[in-house]
Amino acid sequence: MEKNIQTLMEMLRDAEGRKLDAERNLVMAELEVRQALSKTLGGYAGTFLGVGICAAAIEIGHWACETSPIAVCVYDDWSDPIHDNCLYCNNPEERK
Ligand SMILES: [Zn+2]
Secondary structure, three states, rough: OOOHHHHHHHHHHHHHHHHHHHHHHHHHHHHHHHHHHHOOOOOOOOOHHHHHOOOOHHHEEEEEEOOOEEEEEEEEEOOOOOOOOOOOOOOOOOOO
């Protein structure tokens, strides 16, 4: 069954809309994880003036982490932009 170009374009636009929604949901879900982590890291010793870690500075790594509440390494991108020191296990993001 052949579809006309108009129908195919509508399907393409629908798919693009669903992709955009999924990307927004992904960003919002990650922000919520960062905000939750930020709350639990309020007393972290390395924080500037005891202010805690800004949710926006929290970088979620890629390595499994036994001590992290999200089971993945987490970095403070503000004080540790090279991600040398997981906030939970102290391991770097770059490993061989
Ligand atoms: Zn870790």
